[in-house]
Amino acid sequence: MLDDIKALKEKIAQVNIADEKDLEAFRLEFLSRNGKIPAMFSRMGEVPNEDKAEVGRAMNEVKNFARETFETHKERLERKEEVILKATDDLSLPPAPCPTGSYHPLTQTLEEMKDIFYRLGFSIADGPEVEDDFHNFTALNFPPNHPARDEQDTFFIRKSDDPDIDDLVLRTHTSPVQIRLMQEKKPPIRTIMPGRVYRNEAVSPKSYFLFHQVEALYIDTDVSVAELKETLISFARLMFGSDVKYRLRPGYFPFTEPSLEMDIWWETNGEGRWLEILGSGMVDPNVLKAVDIDPEEYTGFAWGMGVERIALLRHQIDDIRIFYDNDIRFLKQFH
Template sequence: MIDKITEARKEFDSHVSNVHDLKSLEELRLKFLSRKGIIQNFFEEFKKLSTDEKRKVGKILNEFKIYSQSVFEELKEKLEAQKKKSESFVDITLPGRVRQIGSKHLITQTLDEIKSIFKGLGFSVYEGPEVESDYNNFEALNFPEDHPARDMQDTFFINDKFLLRTHTSPVQIRLMSQKKPPIRAIMPGKVFRNEAISAKSYCLFHQVEGLYVDKDVTFAELKGTLVSFIKQYFGHDVKYRFRTSFFPFTEPSAEMDVWWQPKGKEGRWLEVLGCGMVDPNVLKNVGIDPEEYVGYAFGMGIERTAMRKYGIDDIRILFDSDLRFLNQF
């Protein structure tokens, strides 16, 4: 058996000289150091030897085991260090990699453009919470509890007093309650309505509302501001019109339309925003004297504004995160 161990050690040394990577090292371990390897088989044979033979063979067999194990561990440490070094190596002669930098979503681009235009017209930007009180969202805006206009906005109620805001008008209430006139600001943000999802409506969308309160503010100023915005956003050759309308928080009220004619299709008027002079009751609710101050307000949906500018006919695609669509913008 001593001769077998001697031959096995020579074979082990021969295999060691051919180990150049972790794969060949694993093959060495399986052949010699595993539970079914050569050294373990020697120990199984060792159990059957006589006492005298065990004295002669035991020392040699243990030396072979200790030697092979130490050689294996040394090789393993060396090869793992080499692998780690090669993985961290940077070849500075290789050409640089082009970074794939993302871009802003179309909704964000539209919001930024609208905010930029109104900032140029002298408006500040204010934001407010998306969870609002019933008072700020409805009552302070001239929606009494039994007012039929509440049915125009299907609401996500959290409890009897709080809800997900259905428009950004509550930010106007907060601003007028905290700041004295003159006030000239826009209020962008998300709004929520419990509506059936379709090509033209979604349960989540974005709005930008505007407010100007001061002495001697007129409807003509409101029209001039909105015409300036429309021409900057849609182009100076845009066709527009104002129509009378109704909103509980403005009186008189109007809607503004632009003429939209996709290629190859029949043109038509499309509403882009609602507007009007702030109702005196709203000013009273926030502690502003309607005998001294007057104001105007307006509001528009960001998704529909973008759809009209870029010829998009389905609002749902704006929320699908489809890169084939988003990469166009």
């Protein structure tokens, strides 16, 4: 019996299957109800009891071998048929649609802003989004009791009453990059700092708990407010057109003195109003002292502007939240 099983296995191994017809013939000869493998199992009654275990294992091995052979050739023929179909495709037919993606409108706006500042002579710097208290507040002249240091305004990663343990926060502005840059590099410095920032604010059509800023820093000898104003006006005209309607007004920030804010006239749905796009000013001498730059020798200006606000104005959008909804109907308009 074992010799018959061995001979059957050798015959299976020698079968040549070239097409679907050969595959079906193989199935009928070996695997069908009347095939040779079921017939072999029907002879188990002839096997002595002491040999049944060994013969049964041999029979199962041949049966599995036949099934694997069948499945292997079946898959091979299916792949071959697929290749043939592809090879005979009509190349004169138009291709299937292949939609392409595009930059998010915030990314598009940020890239435009970077290009403008490149033209104005600024380089680019980057820094971490998780900051310590010194870089995010102390070095920027925030007093210890300033509201920005409270949890209702700032997302804290670590907050401790131990003076030897520095608080960690999600940065509330990209100004900490200015501090790091001034610690690493001596003036002159003329750099922008684009990046994502976080504030613990209520979500509304005009505010969100995360947004993007582009801050700038220019430190050199004899830097004046007039240079600051001219730089801001140049940016507004390059970003919004030479006929843009803008205004500069006094402001207050802990890290600049004097300080200015810039507004752009914003019209949507037939109505218009002033919308603040940035805060700016001359770098406070205390900030320069915190990074060991002599305020008697160097002066400078800085500003921070929101990318979302610029995008709202550029595209006449009235709700900042739509930038984060991932609504494909909205995003497709910026393809």
